[in-house]
Amino acid sequence: MEQVTHHSDPHYDQEASKLGMWLFIFTELLLFGGLFIVYSIYRFLNPEAFRMAGHELNQTIGAINTIVLLVSSMTIAMSTSALQKKNKGLTVFLLEVTIMLAIIFLINKYFEWGVKFDHGIWPGSQHLINDMSKGEILFFGLYFVMTGLHAIHIIVGLVIIIVALRRVQEGTVHADRPSLLENAGLYWHLVDLIWIFLFPLFYLIH
């Protein structure tokens, strides 16, 4: 079987493709890692302000979004198994569920940020500058930058999953050539991993 796949396309290397994706994930980890270090230093320097500002965030929406992302991580992981088992219908269905969950996450985020804007809280807003301490301004600055950057990753992931879905439907991604779907999955799990740390650090401050 290896002979067949090998001769059908000499340029296709599943392991190398996966390795490349992991290297990219490491660069992403350093990007967010840097932000996490900035966050921890400022929290260390302004513990009270961070705690007060943290109470402004809606823990319920945060928790719902955590569950949504965890479930979506499971569905995309399952879709890879379904592809390997040559069950195209189930692969497509699981990817569609993943896409739906990603959209639900973004809708929640939209309402969550909307409430903050209604309360006059956005980077550089008058309410923030006039009525809040330096530590609280830092907290909300980091909150918008880090959850915003994460939301951009969700949107990018969404596009990648839609492309993978189309390729599965077309039949160019299949059991012997699963790299695009596998790498889309790895990227999506990375987005999930980042949220696993964002949630307790921003929403669970007491």
Place this chain on the structure above:
Amino acid sequence: MEKEKHHIVEYKTYVYVLMGLVTLTFMSIGITHIDLGSYSVLGALIFSTIKTVMVLTWFMHLKFDQPFLRFMVLFVAIVFLAVIFITFLDYYFR
């Protein structure tokens, strides 16, 4: 090696991992409602780290991939922790 490449994870394995992750999420919410002072951050981070290891091991297939990928991930994690440690040494003893 050929067997490793084609390892297919059962659906139910993923369901169990998800159930574990959801449980840990609720536990991390629960622990922050108990007043542990400065330890509550530590508690939340420990839960997050366990969840990360679970996602890396099963969802990201590291358990079934070649060992060098695991070493690379471990190496990057250690480098990152070292950077955090050194940065905090600087701020803590200023």
